[in-house]
Amino acid sequence: LGDFCEAVRNTRITGANVSGSLQMKLSVCGKGGSGKSIVVSLLAHQAKARGLDVLAIDSDESNSGLFRMLGFQQQPTPLMELVGGKNSIKRKIGRSDLFSADRISIEDIPAPFVVRQNGLRLMSIGKILLSLEGCACPMGVLCRELLKKLEPDENELVIVDMEAGVEHFGRGIDENIDAIVLVVEPSMESIVLAEKIRDLSAGVRKNLHCVLNKIRSQKVSGELKKMLQAKSIEVAGIIPDDPAVFEACFKGRPIARGKAFEAADKILTRLFNPTIS
Amino acid sequence: MCLSTVYVDSTGKILEVMQDVARIEAENDGYNLFDLFGARKFVQGTIKFVDLIDEHKVVLEEVAEKGIHAGLALRP
Numbered sequence: 001l002g003d004f005c006e007a008v009r010n011t012r013i014t015g016a017n018v019s020g021s022l023q024m025k026l027s028v029c030g031k032g033g034s035g036k037s038i039v040v041s042l043l044a045h046q047a048k049a050r051g052l053d054v055l056a057i058d059s060d061e062s063n064s065g066l067f068r069m070l071g072f073q074q075q076p077t078p079l080m081e082l083v084g085g086k087n088s089i090k091r092k093i094g095r096s097d098l099f100s101a102d103r104i105s106i107e108d109i110p111a112p113f114v115v116r117q118n119g120l121r122l123m124s125i126g127k128i129l130l131s132l133e134g135c136a137c138p139m140g141v142l143c144r145e146l147l148k149k150l151e152p153d154e155n156e157l158v159i160v161d162m163e164a165g166v167e168h169f170g171r172g173i174d175e176n177i178d179a180i181v182l183v184v185e186p187s188m189e190s191i192v193l194a195e196k197i198r199d200l201s202a203g204v205r206k207n208l209h210c211v212l213n214k215i216r217s218q219k220v221s222g223e224l225k226k227m228l229q230a231k232s233i234e235v236a237g238i239i240p241d242d243p244a245v246f247e248a249c250f251k252g253r254p255i256a257r258g259k260a261f262e263a264a265d266k267i268l269t270r271l272f273n274p275t276i277s
Numbered sequence: 278m279c280l281s282t283v284y285v286d287s288t289g290k291i292l293e294v295m296q297d298v299a300r301i302e303a304e305n306d307g308y309n310l311f312d313l314f315g316a317r318k319f320v321q322g323t324i325k326f327v328d329l330i331d332e333h334k335v336v337l338e339e340v341a342e343k344g345i346h347a348g349l350a351l352r353p
Binding site for chain 1: 279280297299313314315
């Protein structure tokens with residue numbers, strides 16, 4: 001019996017784990033404006049409420065509002081600064097002991113690059129700040145390498161707020177995560193992009209979990225589900241059009257608990273137990 | 278991706294030298310390569326071709342007439 005207990009203790013599943021403990025890296029992607037950061041915030045807060053240690057990674061090079069939505073007073077220092085920032089790269093390249101390691105634990109990341117508040121942790125890859133400063137390729141490499149080496153400990157959930165669209169697939173960022181959450185809003189553009197993301201996710205052999213957002217009625221969710229099912233995309237959860245979400249986006253503050261959070265909890269159950277329908 | 282992988286073509290055999298190369302500086306009979314994370318390598322040879330659209334690769338080749346052979350020479 002002792003050997004059996006030891007074997008059970010040593011059984012650690014990366015990704016969804018039916019026993020209740022997990023180590024997981026999730027990415028949240030979709031069309032611009034579909035509500036990726038909202039879904040990241042809802043999942044992060046709800047996972048924290050379930051007792052998980054959550055690290056949110058802001059990988060959007062353009063928008064910077066995730067920290068407000070998560071309830072942080074300030075943004076973390078962008079990870080780009082750890083390698084010296086773009087200017088240093090142009091001169092002679094920066095330095096980073098962190099990335100010389102084979103494995104990075106969340107605790108290894110120096111404080112300015114991870115902010116902690118209300119039981120959540122947040123880091124940011126970097127933002128385009130200046131006109132003519134160049135492309136975001138170094139940020140893509142940084143994010144890819146971070147996710148490749150980042151190994152969550154038991155009961156740690158990493159949620160990556162991806163840039164809008166599909167370029168992150170081209171950059172290989174999604175190769176190093178455990179599952180992909182695809183946010184779809186009721187718009188044809190979003191549905192068309194969902195089909196593309198279905199194929200791109202399959203290309204990197206990742207489970208895709210589709211979440212409908214901004215849903216005003218059962219009629220809309222029913223139609224949208226049918227349209228997606230016709231493209232072989234199963235819906236893992238539905239986030240209703242919650243006034244609390246509108247208010248949070250409008251005022252730049254955390255989402256108040258309401259219908260959207262209830263929906264997020266059901267989505268977490270599906271994510272952690274993919275066999276539940 | 279703008280950052281490139283540098284290879285050496287040594288008598289038809291392509292060897293990867295460094296990934297995510299962010300800067301290349303010519304020095305004497307070769308090039309200093311710098312990656313995003315601070316690593317640096319020196320490679321002898323001349324540039325054979327650079328592909329910055331599809332494969333994002335830089336391929337160096339040996340310079341036989343000078344007796345220089347493409348290869349790695351790591352420097353601190």
